Amino acid sequence: MTADDGAGGGRELLDGIEAARARVLDGGRPEAVAHQHDQGKYTTRERIAEICDDGSFLEYGSLVEPLRDTGFNKDLVAPADGVIIGSGLIDDRPVSIMAHDYTVLGGSTGRHGSYKANRAILQAGDHGIPLVALLEGGGHRIQDGQDSRHFASGSPVFQHFARNSGWVPMAMAMLGQGFAGPTNYASLADFVVMVRGGSTMGMAGPALVKAGLGEEIDKEDLGGATMQTNRFGISDLAVDDEDRALEAVRRFLSYLPANAQQPLPIQPTDDPAGRAEEELLEIIPADPRKAYDVRRIIELVSDRGSVFEKKPSYARNMVTSFARLNGRPVGFVANQARHLAGMLDVKACEKAAHFIALCDAFGLPLVMLIDVPGFAIGSEAEKAGLGRRSGRLMFEMGQATVPRVSIVLRKGYGGGYYAMGGGQAFDNDATFAWPTAEICAMSVEGSVDVAYRRDYETAEDPAARRQELIDIFKSQLGARRAAEAFGIDEVIDPRQTRQFLINTFDRCPPRRPDKHPPRIRPISPI
Numbered sequence: 244m245t246a247d248d249g250a251g252g253g254r255e256l257l258d259g260i261e262a263a264r265a266r267v268l269d270g271g272r273p274e275a276v277a278h279q280h281d282q283g284k285y286t287t288r289e290r291i292a293e294i295c296d297d298g299s300f301l302e303y304g305s306l307v308e309p310l311r312d313t314g315f316n317k318d319l320v321a322p323a324d325g326v327i328i329g330s331g332l333i334d335d336r337p338v339s340i341m342a343h344d345y346t347v348l349g350g351s352t353g354r355h356g357s358y359k360a361n362r363a364i365l366q367a368g369d370h371g372i373p374l375v376a377l378l379e380g381g382g383h384r385i386q387d388g389q390d391s392r393h394f395a396s397g398s399p400v401f402q403h404f405a406r407n408s409g410w411v412p413m414a415m416a417m418l419g420q421g422f423a424g425p426t427n428y429a430s431l432a433d434f435v436v437m438v439r440g441g442s443t444m445g446m447a448g449p450a451l452v453k454a455g456l457g458e459e460i461d462k463e464d465l466g467g468a469t470m471q472t473n474r475f476g477i478s479d480l481a482v483d484d485e486d487r488a489l490e491a492v493r494r495f496l497s498y499l500p501a502n503a504q505q506p507l508p509i510q511p512t513d514d515p516a517g518r519a520e521e522e523l524l525e526i527i528p529a530d531p532r533k534a535y536d537v538r539r540i541i542e543l544v545s546d547r548g549s550v551f552e553k554k555p556s557y558a559r560n561m562v563t564s565f566a567r568l569n570g571r572p573v574g575f576v577a578n579q580a581r582h583l584a585g586m587l588d589v590k591a592c593e594k595a596a597h598f599i600a601l602c603d604a605f606g607l608p609l610v611m612l613i614d615v616p617g618f619a620i621g622s623e624a625e626k627a628g629l630g631r632r633s634g635r636l637m638f639e640m641g642q643a644t645v646p647r648v649s650i651v652l653r654k655g656y657g658g659g660y661y662a663m664g665g666g667q668a669f670d671n672d673a674t675f676a677w678p679t680a681e682i683c684a685m686s687v688e689g690s691v692d693v694a695y696r697r698d699y700e701t702a703e704d705p706a707a708r709r710q711e712l713i714d715i716f717k718s719q720l721g722a723r724r725a726a727e728a729f730g731i732d733e734v735i736d737p738r739q740t741r742q743f744l745i746n747t748f749d750r751c752p753p754r755r756p757d758k759h760p761p762r763i764r765p766i767s768p769i
Contacts, residue, residue: 264305267322275346284419284441285485287327287344290377294489295331300340302329304359321347325380326356328363333375333493336501339367343380345419350380352424357383357398364403371502373412375492376432382423404431409604412499416488417478422448422466429477433601434495434553436480436488437468444471444478476557476590494551498565498572499605506753507606509570514546516569516745523737527653527679534580537562537612540652541575544568544741550575553598558590563598565607569745574602577612578663580653587659588619589627592636593769599636603643608748611649611671615659616686634768636662640669642765646751648673648744651680651722651731666730672755673747674731675740680722682730687716 265271269286279286285293291300307324325347329340341363343350352360367374383394407413414434417425419441426444429435437444445466452458452465464470472481482488500507520543526535542550545566552564560583564575576595578585602609619629640662649664649671660682661668676682684690691699691712702708722734735743759765 260306267305272322272346279346283484284345284379286346287342287377287379290416290418290485290489291327291329291331291340291342293486294375294377294492295333295338295340296335299332300329301331302327303362304328307355307359319348321353321356323347324353324356324359325350326352326359328359330366330370330372333373333496336496337370337372338375338496339363339370339372340375340377342377343425345379350378350420352380352383357400361398361400361403364400364407367411367413368403368407371411371504373414373496373499373501374407375496376413376415376428378415378417378421378425378428379419380421380425382425401427401431404428409503409600411502412496412605414492414495416485416492417442417444417468418485418488419443420448420462422446422451422462426466426477434480434492435478436482436491437472437478438485438488439468439481439483441485442468442478442481472554473556476554476594479554479557481556495553495565498551498567498607503604503606507572509572510567512546512567512570514569517742519738519741520544521738523740526737527677531653531681534584536581537577537579537585537614537652538564540612540740541566541577544744545573545575546570554594558588558594560585560588561591561594562612563594568741568748571745571748572607573610573744573748574598574607575610575612576663578615578659580614583619584616585614585654586616586619587633587636587662588624589629589632592629592633592662596635596639599639599643603639603645606645606753608646608751609643609648609664610744611647611664613649613651613655613660613663613665614653615656615663616654617657617659618662631768633658633662638765638767640664643669644754644757646672646748646753646755648675648747650735650740651676651682651725653677653679653681655680655682657683657685670755672751673733673743675733675735675743676722676725676731677737677740678722678734680725680734681717681720682722682725683716683720687713687720690716 269276269288276286305323325344327342327344331338331340341360364374413432415429415432417437421444426446429444443462443466449460449462449465452460468481472478480491482491523543526540528535541564545568549567550564554563560579562577562579566573566575576598618633651665655665664671666674691709695712699705699708699712725731726734
């Protein structure tokens with residue numbers, strides 16, 4: 244064979260490979276592309292192109308074909324076996340991408356597609372880069388799964404997710420049907436976004452629910468974006484379309500390093516560190532029964548335009564937001580007086596606990612803004628398991644090693660004050676209070692009724708004596724008294740909050756010394 248013959252043969256082989264590849268790409272599947280567009284959706288490869296920097300995506304496994312070894316699937320057609328993986332750049336930083344292709348057998352994951360997905364998840368961990376999952380599919384493919392030869396060994400996919408947890412950020416966009424497997428993936432992710440009217444999640448879809456339980460329910464009521472985001476909290480954010488969903492993933496990643504050993508992605512800013520906002524001086528109402536929006540405080544204190552709230556519509560008595568202070572990413576955890584007076588219930592505790600763990604894993608300093616009347620009480624709180632589930636918040640506060648500052652804005656009452664990191668409950672780097680702060684073990688009225696009922700009921704004027712006792716105790720709750728006994732570090736001018744936070748974090752090491760004993764691991768209460 245001559246050199247020319249060899250070159251020509253290689254060219255023919257390459258032409259054949261490229262022709263096979265062309266048949267599985269969007270250009271070779273016009274009907275599938277049109278169907279997806281008719282539903283108002285991007286194709287999977289279009290989604291990847293949208294979220295990645297221009298031309299940066301490198302696909303692996305485009306030529307993979309489905310398993311064909313039984314009568315049921317011997318003629319199965321599944322381009323790339325319904326899973327597209329590869330690496331790309333987002334804002335010039337590498338990411339590993341795993342995406343389901345709904346145009347291929349409803350986005351179901353076959354045996355070979357599972358291998359591909361596992362490779363993308365493993366490479367994120369091995370390379371120390373974020374994992375981005377674009378999900379739309381029905382979980383494990385029935386044609387492959389109903390055979391013990393293929394299903395008995397299981398898949399290490401959840402082991403891989405657990406391995407990556409706290410090492411690399413994992414962000415997922417649920418862009419269509421996501422019952423079964425995709426929901427399990429989302430439960431282990433750091434960030435999940437859904438599209439209203441288009442995305443679903445749940446342990447099983449309506450057809451399987453009807454077959455197994457006889458229950459008839461449509462997919463929106465079972466696990467639509469509104470339900471999963473507002474009521475159940477599995478999703479962090481619901482948006483109106485795919486463009487906003489993909490942008491939300493990009494923005495989430497912008498606050499985090501590529502992995503837990505990398506420095507924070509600090510962005511340049513022209514927002515002065517010493518900027519003072521007069522609005523902060525009057526934002527807390529004089530009447531303690533009146534509410535205000537703590538999100539406004541976070542906006543005024545943070546770099547302009549830098550706030551990105553996680554779970555804004557779930558457990559609204561708690562606010563968890565990413566933001567930047569002089570370019571540095573930080574996490575704000577704040578009681579929201581506008582909802583349940585900022586009280587800590589099960590949902591608020593779990594929302595805050597997960598966010599604290601996320602910030603601690605990736606090195607974001609924490610700002611705790613305290614205005615808490617305490618934990619929820621009563622039969623409903625007990626039925627919800629608050630006694631144990633509140634422990635998750637305190638557990639994560641005790642584990643965190645990132646710099647931490649607490650600021651008492653108004654109420655710092657009882658166990659809620661401890662759980663939110665008031666005083667030195669969890670070894671803060673700085674503990675501040677605004678002049679409007681009130682700090683005590685429980686509500687004044689409640690304490691008087693419990694401990695001094697006999698005193699005022701036997702008085703000549705019980706109502707007057709009760710009010711006298713209330714006034715005495717209320718005179719002892721202020722920020723100045725807390726500072727006099729060094730229960731807090733300083734009472735600060737609210738207008739200088741931004742500067743105090745920036746200066747404190749500038750002077751703290753990235754991590755506090757590990758003071759934990761030489762254990763193998765802690766045991767979460769939940």
